[in-house]
Amino acid sequence: MLTPLLVASFIPILDSAFAQEAGQFVNRRVEIWGLFYRLMAAAFVVGAIVQGVMVFVLFRFREKKVKQQEVAR
Amino acid sequence: MGHATIEWVYIAAVTAILVYVGADSWVAEKLIDEIPEEAETIKVIAQQWFWTFEHADGTKEVGELHLKAGKAYRFEVTSKDVIHAFNIPFYTAMIDAVPGRINKVWFAPDQVGEFLIQCREYCGLLHSQMRAKLIVEA
Numbered sequence: 001m002l003t004p005l006l007v008a009s010f011i012p013i014l015d016s017a018f019a020q021e022a023g024q025f026v027n028r029r030v031e032i033w034g035l036f037y038r039l040m041a042a043a044f045v046v047g048a049i050v051q052g053v054m055v056f057v058l059f060r061f062r063e064k065k066v067k068q069q070e071v072a073r
Numbered sequence: 074m075g076h077a078t079i080e081w082v083y084i085a086a087v088t089a090i091l092v093y094v095g096a097d098s099w100v101a102e103k104l105i106d107e108i109p110e111e112a113e114t115i116k117v118i119a120q121q122w123f124w125t126f127e128h129a130d131g132t133k134e135v136g137e138l139h140l141k142a143g144k145a146y147r148f149e150v151t152s153k154d155v156i157h158a159f160n161i162p163f164y165t166a167m168i169d170a171v172p173g174r175i176n177k178v179w180f181a182p183d184q185v186g187e188f189l190i191q192c193r194e195y196c197g198l199l200h201s202q203m204r205a206k207l208i209v210e211a
Contacts (some may be wrong), residue, residue, distance in 0.1 A: 039094055053080075
């Protein structure tokens with residue numbers, strides 16, 4: 001499950017290797033804002049995962065569930 | 074699905090995203106920190122409460138900086154009194170101006186026009202007025 005995400009983490013390294021052509025300068029403005037938006041997206045994904053897990057755990061182990069009542073007894 | 078499965082999925086997904094964040098940031102920082110060899114040096118001197126710029130040919134400007142679009146510039150930033158910070162918001166360039174130290178930042182202006190240069194480190198009474206004008210010419 002981790003493999004695609006780990007592979008994805010190496011994409012920017014490959015990107016940068018081919019990014020700069022001779023005689024052209026890196027556009028810092030574009031790079032910095034691009035990084036900001038990508039990291040913001042990553043932060044929202046982490047937030048969604050955390051929230052999703054919390055909702056799932058609360059729903060899966062809710063007290064009202066018959067199975068849980070059996071375990072409690 | 075066992076009790077611990079969801080925790081492992083959660084840990085793996087978050088760890089993978091954080092690895093991506095670290096790799097992406099590292100690559101971007103490496104890319105933007107590398108000063109091109111052909112960059113022209115401009116000495117930036119900060120003092121309460123104005124900016125002085127010295128071009129490679131020795132000409133000085135106070136409160137205004139004239140640059141050419143499409144050229145790369147390396148700024149060697151220092152201060153004569155307290156700590157200031159040299160910031161050009163439009164070009165996302167910012168570095169501290171520290172007395173006795175020369176800090177470097179670079180960028181290549183790509184758009185013609187007038188842009189703000191502002192001190193970003195509180196440096197005393199007129200800190201908010203410690204501005205200069207960046208004029209990028211074709």
